[in-house]
Amino acid sequence: MADFLEVLTHGRRLKAQLKNLSVSELREVIVKMQVIADEFEEEEKAEQEANAERLAKIEAIRKQLAEDGIALEELGAVTEKTSRKKRAPRPPKYEIMVDGERITWTGQGRTPKAIKERLDAGASLEDFLIKKS
Structure with a gap:
């Protein structure tokens, strides 16, 4: 052009x-x-x-x-917009213990590296579910 x-x-x-x-x-x-x-x-x-x-x-x-x-x-x-309220953080849905450290994940966003590695190795996402007591 x-x-x-x-x-x-x-x-x-x-x-x-x-x-x-x-x-x-x-x-x-x-x-x-x-x-x-x-x-x-x-x-x-x-x-x-x-x-x-x-x-x-x-x-x-x-x-x-x-x-x-x-x-x-x-x-x-008069015309100012009301600010949107932030929603409460979601509770963790999944967890994994790595070297004594508890890593949690809500199930949204990027999968934590430790969970992703285990998933790639053949584990199921259900293996990491936090059990409600």
Whole structure:
């Protein structure tokens, strides 16, 4: 894509690429490019009009707020999102003893290395379940 743009924006390179086209083919390319340019201009104009409308609405709202004596800073207090509460940590579901150390795992997230090694060796996950008493 960068090569294409480089050719299009450099006069001599563009001329070299187009030299094999007939005049009618070249005019056809020009017409197609003009159509694309016109479409881009229309899109840009529509975007500018929409942006102008949006800015006008924002200004109208600002004026209304000023008339009602409401500061923009006050709106921030109303629109602040409430922070999500963290859920309680899950209790461990699996355990393994390695060198006198108890390693636990909830069953979510990364499997502890010691449990993974035993699973790879053929053990079942049920072998590590914490028995409820």
